[in-house]
Amino acid sequence: MKTACFALACLMLVLGGVDAQETLPEAAPPKPLKADYVIYSGELGDARMPTKTERKMYVAVSGQPAKEIFESLYPDAKQTCSSEKGERLRSKGTVWCMYAPSSGYQCFFGLNLRTGESIAGGIC
Numbered sequence: 001m002k003t004a005c006f007a008l009a010c011l012m013l014v015l016g017g018v019d020a021q022e023t024l025p026e027a028a029p030p031k032p033l034k035a036d037y038v039i040y041s042g043e044l045g046d047a048r049m050p051t052k053t054e055r056k057m058y059v060a061v062s063g064q065p066a067k068e069i070f071e072s073l074y075p076d077a078k079q080t081c082s083s084e085k086g087e088r089l090r091s092k093g094t095v096w097c098m099y100a101p102s103s104g105y106q107c108f109f110g111l112n113l114r115t116g117e118s119i120a121g122g123i124c
Contacts, residue, residue: 033061033065034061035061041056044123053114055113056110056119057113058120059108062103062106063104066104069095070107073091073095076088077090077091084100085101086099094121095109095118096108096109108121110122
């Protein structure tokens with residue numbers, strides 16, 4: 001549930017449809033977030049154009065926000081997505097982050113826009 005709430009809060013910030021001051025606790029002042037997203041149907045490995053009945057979204061965050069999320073998801077997974085030396089992977093539920101020396105920090109999460117459920121936002 002916390003993952004879904006976090007994902008929804010990030011989504012609202014990314015899309016700019018909500019005043020972050022009104023939705024986040026005072027103890028956590030809002031920070032800028034740059035992210036990329038795709039709305040699709042099907043599965044991540046076989047994504048298609050969204051339909052009226054199936055609309056999912058994945059969000060990819062990079063840079064300092066991704067580093068902060070990555071550091072919150074310890075410990076490192078035993079396996080990584082590639083064989084790049086120094087790559088690290090961490091995940092909790094449907095949120096997962098990776099660090100690779102060649103590309104830096106990246107985090108991924110997803111939402112089923114028809115049900116509001118948190119879903120995987122990335123695949124290896």
